[in-house]
Amino acid sequence: MYRRLLVTAVISTGLIAAPAAQADVLKQLYAPLHVHPPLAPSPAFIKSHFPTISIHPQMAKKGYTAANVGFYTKGTRSQKSTYPDSYYLRTASGKRIKDRSRGNYFVMNPASSGWRKEVAKACAPVPDWCFVDAMGEDGYSRVTAKPKMSLAQWNAALIDMAKWLEAAGNYRVMANNLISARNATFAVGYEMFARVPAERSLQVLKNTDCYCFVKLGTPERARYGFSLFLSGANSRDRVSVGTDSQPGKWWPFFKKGAKLGNALGAATVSGGLITRQFEHGTVIVNPGTSEKRLALAKGQSRMPVSAAAAVKVGPRDGAIILR
Numbered sequence: 001m002y003r004r005l006l007v008t009a010v011i012s013t014g015l016i017a018a019p020a021a022q023a024d025v026l027k028q029l030y031a032p033l034h035v036h037p038p039l040a041p042s043p044a045f046i047k048s049h050f051p052t053i054s055i056h057p058q059m060a061k062k063g064y065t066a067a068n069v070g071f072y073t074k075g076t077r078s079q080k081s082t083y084p085d086s087y088y089l090r091t092a093s094g095k096r097i098k099d100r101s102r103g104n105y106f107v108m109n110p111a112s113s114g115w116r117k118e119v120a121k122a123c124a125p126v127p128d129w130c131f132v133d134a135m136g137e138d139g140y141s142r143v144t145a146k147p148k149m150s151l152a153q154w155n156a157a158l159i160d161m162a163k164w165l166e167a168a169g170n171y172r173v174m175a176n177n178l179i180s181a182r183n184a185t186f187a188v189g190y191e192m193f194a195r196v197p198a199e200r201s202l203q204v205l206k207n208t209d210c211y212c213f214v215k216l217g218t219p220e221r222a223r224y225g226f227s228l229f230l231s232g233a234n235s236r237d238r239v240s241v242g243t244d245s246q247p248g249k250w251w252p253f254f255k256k257g258a259k260l261g262n263a264l265g266a267a268t269v270s271g272g273l274i275t276r277q278f279e280h281g282t283v284i285v286n287p288g289t290s291e292k293r294l295a296l297a298k299g300q301s302r303m304p305v306s307a308a309a310a311v312k313v314g315p316r317d318g319a320i321i322l323r
Helices: 002-012 043-049 113-123 137-141 151-168 198-207 219-232 253-258
Strands: 030-032 052-055 068-074 129-133 172-176 187-190 210-214 238-241 268-270 273-278 281-286 292-295 310-313 317-322
Touching: 068 113, 113 129, 113 151, 129 151, 137 151, 151 172, 187 198, 198 210, 198 219, 210 219, 219 238, 219 253, 219 273, 219 281, 219 317, 253 317, 273 292, 281 310, 310 317
Parallel strands: 030 052, 030 238, 052 068, 068 129, 129 172, 172 187, 187 210, 210 238
Antiparallel strands: 268 273, 273 281, 281 317, 292 310
């Protein structure tokens, strides 16, 4: 009940807007191939299935390309120890700070103009956009010592850095996990999409141009994340579906989603289900922990009326019903 009330409140306060969704959602698919390059499908498969990809520069030499190609770089981490001291995030006593999970990386100062220029150099060769990693609050918490810079100062510096990077070159910036940004010119990656409560995921979709990572690997959970994305996305948003070990995975429900056409309005909630109407079908999302049923009116499904009287959607699952 608490989750249902939260989702209802989200929609009633306008959190799920009614943007013009892209007629072909396949154009919104994104493959983050930089995560595990050896696991990536062939360049030919990627080019024919994914309009947006992120890669390491050397992968371009192997033939990986798409309509919208981004290169990966680290926004607040470096292994190099010979930069000027001002480039590094430091404690109140001036000690350099390292990444707690990756001890061979220094944590860099996003407010440093010199460090920003180094990141801009890494972004300069990109074909279309720059994937700038470690740009969220997790980059601040994953440290070996308490920084002199506060969390609020860190977030403000990251937003200013992303704006500066985008203005500095002929490319777009995607600041990974910088979800504190609101209505920014740069895009924002969100690695927790669909792994947190639905209202939190939809809020990020509303506030940003989202590169949403649905890091869920089973058919049911992957379908849930994709359906949740469709319930709140507009044409500027992108989605990756699959775990880090499934880069460029093709799911059967993608083609079904491509037949939906344009969204006809905002998502609504009834009986604990999120639904959004499209020209040629309905997207249904069940963010709850128990199976839900949705009654369909005549004409809402290609199935016979008797078979389409109600659709069952399992817990944390979704459905795309075509008509």
